[in-house]
Amino acid sequence: MASGGIPVATAWLMKLVIDQVVAGTSYRTLVSCALGLAAVGIATALLPQITQYVTGELDRRTGVATQERLFITVGRFVGLARFEDPRFLDRLRLAQPFSGMNPNDVVNGVLGMVRAALTMTGLLGALFVLAPPMALLVLASGIPILVAERALSRRRARMVWEVGPIERREFFYNELLSDVTAAKEVRLFGLGTFLRRRMLAERHAANAAKRKMDRRDLVVQAGLGVLSALVAGIGLVWAVGEARAGTLTAGDIAVFVAAVTGVQSAVRSISGELGHTHQALSLFGHYVAVNTSGPDLPVAAVPRPLPDLSRGITLRNVWFRYSANHPWVLRGITLHIPHGKALALVGLNGAGKSTLIKLLCRFYDPDDGAILWDGVDLRDVDPVELRRRISAVFQDFMVYDMTAAENIALGDLDALDDHERLRNAAQETGIDTTIGKLPNGYATLLSRRFFMETEKEEPVDGVVLSGGQWQRLALARGLLRGQRDLMILDEPSAGLDAEAEHEIHTMLRRHRAGRTSLLVSHRLGVLRDADRIVVLSNGRVMEEGDHAGLMTKDGEYARLFNLQADGYRSPVAKLGEGEVSGRT
Numbered sequence: 001m002a003s004g005g006i007p008v009a010t011a012w013l014m015k016l017v018i019d020q021v022v023a024g025t026s027y028r029t030l031v032s033c034a035l036g037l038a039a040v041g042i043a044t045a046l047l048p049q050i051t052q053y054v055t056g057e058l059d060r061r062t063g064v065a066t067q068e069r070l071f072i073t074v075g076r077f078v079g080l081a082r083f084e085d086p087r088f089l090d091r092l093r094l095a096q097p098f099s100g101m102n103p104n105d106v107v108n109g110v111l112g113m114v115r116a117a118l119t120m121t122g123l124l125g126a127l128f129v130l131a132p133p134m135a136l137l138v139l140a141s142g143i144p145i146l147v148a149e150r151a152l153s154r155r156r157a158r159m160v161w162e163v164g165p166i167e168r169r170e171f172f173y174n175e176l177l178s179d180v181t182a183a184k185e186v187r188l189f190g191l192g193t194f195l196r197r198r199m200l201a202e203r204h205a206a207n208a209a210k211r212k213m214d215r216r217d218l219v220v221q222a223g224l225g226v227l228s229a230l231v232a233g234i235g236l237v238w239a240v241g242e243a244r245a246g247t248l249t250a251g252d253i254a255v256f257v258a259a260v261t262g263v264q265s266a267v268r269s270i271s272g273e274l275g276h277t278h279q280a281l282s283l284f285g286h287y288v289a290v291n292t293s294g295p296d297l298p299v300a301a302v303p304r305p306l307p308d309l310s311r312g313i314t315l316r317n318v319w320f321r322y323s324a325n326h327p328w329v330l331r332g333i334t335l336h337i338p339h340g341k342a343l344a345l346v347g348l349n350g351a352g353k354s355t356l357i358k359l360l361c362r363f364y365d366p367d368d369g370a371i372l373w374d375g376v377d378l379r380d381v382d383p384v385e386l387r388r389r390i391s392a393v394f395q396d397f398m399v400y401d402m403t404a405a406e407n408i409a410l411g412d413l414d415a416l417d418d419h420e421r422l423r424n425a426a427q428e429t430g431i432d433t434t435i436g437k438l439p440n441g442y443a444t445l446l447s448r449r450f451f452m453e454t455e456k457e458e459p460v461d462g463v464v465l466s467g468g469q470w471q472r473l474a475l476a477r478g479l480l481r482g483q484r485d486l487m488i489l490d491e492p493s494a495g496l497d498a499e500a501e502h503e504i505h506t507m508l509r510r511h512r513a514g515r516t517s518l519l520v521s522h523r524l525g526v527l528r529d530a531d532r533i534v535v536l537s538n539g540r541v542m543e544e545g546d547h548a549g550l551m552t553k554d555g556e557y558a559r560l561f562n563l564q565a566d567g568y569r570s571p572v573a574k575l576g577e578g579e580v581s582g583r584t
């Protein structure tokens with residue numbers, strides 16, 4: 001605000017100094033005016049620095065507050081569907097501070113406009129005193145500037161939204177080219193050039209949209225600049241004529257020139273700020289839209305209490321598809337997971353096993369039918385409470401770039417500082433000895449993406465585990481959750497060697513004895529002792545029974561089981577033996 005008044009004060013004090021010099025007033029008065037001018041000069045020098053610091057601090061504070069609020073909202077989404085919606089992901093990207101969203105920009109824009117309006121009003125006042133028609137002309141010349149800037153900022157906001165998906169794809173290729181997991185295939189299959197070209201194609205597409213916008217900006221701004229110069233030129237010619245006729249003093253001319261250029265620059269500044277504020281508001285709009293997007297799955301206002309599981313979980317005619325544009329994945333599934341028993345799900349790839357598990361965790365709701373926990377519909381209970389009762393090891397478990405202790409503790413954050421519990425879980429899955437041998441034991445960073453945080457001056461590298469070791473660690477994370485009502489194991493031994501698989505399954509068998517569990521594995525041998533085996537095919541229950549019963553029935557389960565068993569028992573196929581020999 002203070003800096004808004006400075007140009008006005010400078011122009012007016014300047015006029016006084018010039019007029020007094022010309023009129024030959026006393027030295028004392030002249031000095032006091034000059035001192036006033038000097039004081040304004042000091043303020044002119046200091047205010048931009050102070051403003052810059054204050055703006056920076058406001059940016060930092062609003063940045064923290066908005067990021068925190070945004071991720072509290074994102075954390076409240078119960079299901080997964082939003083994270084699979086490209087439109088939502090675009091919006092989420094634009095709502096984040098790194099994409100330029102900063103609510104403080106709105107505040108700064110408004111303050112900037114007020115500041116410029118203050119300057120403009122002061123200078124216009126001065127201009128009006130000297131030359132009323134000129135004041136009106138300058139004011140009128142501001143109108144096209146305002147209209148043009150508003151149209152430009154609307155266009156720019158639309159462009160930012162349209163470029164969003166393009167930049168997200170570019171980021172995806174960028175990540176692929178710098179990610180160590182992707183690096184193997186990228187190098188072996190020679191994908192570097194292909195991916196780089198795709199990344200650059202996205203960049204070119206984004207640049208083309210921005211260039212088009214900048215060109216439009218250039219043409220409009222140049223036109224506005226010429227218009228302003230014309231108005232100032234007309235004014236100057238008029239002022240010189242008036243001065244010659246003796247109507248204007250030398251000081252008047254000084255203030256006139258300062259006022260015309262000052263008013264014009266204030267009008268430009270107002271319209272520029274208007275454009276920035278409009279853009280900041282439209283980015284802020286994405287932030288507001290995410291924050292007010294409401295729950296992704298309906299949550300009961302007064303959730304029903306979730307009883308301790310005593311009878312079991314029932315799926316009653318469950319139909320599900322990922323969206324109206326996707327095919328049905330589950331087509332009328334009805335099955336019961338009895339309390340205290342182990343139920344195994346078997347089926348070919350894509351049969352719907354993992355989908356069924358996701359519904360049990362209520363990451364999605366069935367489109368039709370219901371899932372009942374001791375008779376209570378999952379839709380009626382608090383999802384946080386439901387998940388507290390479940391322990392799970394997913395097929396695509398997470399590998400966190402954190403320490404070994406943290407990687408296990410993420411299964412139950414209460415155990416973060418409970419070394420005893422972490423070790424017990426690690427011992428159960430046979431990973432304790434491996435962790436013990438790491439350079440920093442449980443405090444070893446299991447990643448080479450960052451350096452370890454140690455006391456040492458020199459940076460210390462993290463450690464990389466093998467696939468099977470990670471699998472054991474993920475299992476330890478699941479087991480850390482202890483005695484939950486339902487234990488879900490989706491391919492818990494996929495990466496393990498034969499010995500480890502046997503050892504882990506013996507341990508899991510012991511662990512799940514008397515507990516309700518759901519198992520999924522393509523290695524049918526490890527499922528054979530489940531209390532009940534359900535064969536899914538194309539989203540339907542095809543067969544159901546125990547191992548012996550299903551083998552006697554000689555249906556799909558028996559076919560798959562025998563196929564796998566034959567693979568182990570039958571001698572190596574003769575065909576091709578000759579071709580293979582001699583090759584490495």
Ligand SMILES: Nc1ncnc2c1ncn2[C@@H]1O[C@H](COP(=O)(O)OP(=O)(O)OP(=O)(O)O)[C@@H](O)[C@H]1O
Pocket residue numbers: 084322326329347348349350351352353354355356395
């Ligand atoms: N997030 C998703 N969005 C859309 N379709 C999906 C999604 N996840 C899975 N599908 C589709 O649902 C079907 C069932 O997938 P699901 O992962 O449940 O199979 P699965 O029986 O677990 O298979 P697998 O044995 O290969 O793990 C597949 O056709 C798959 O393409």
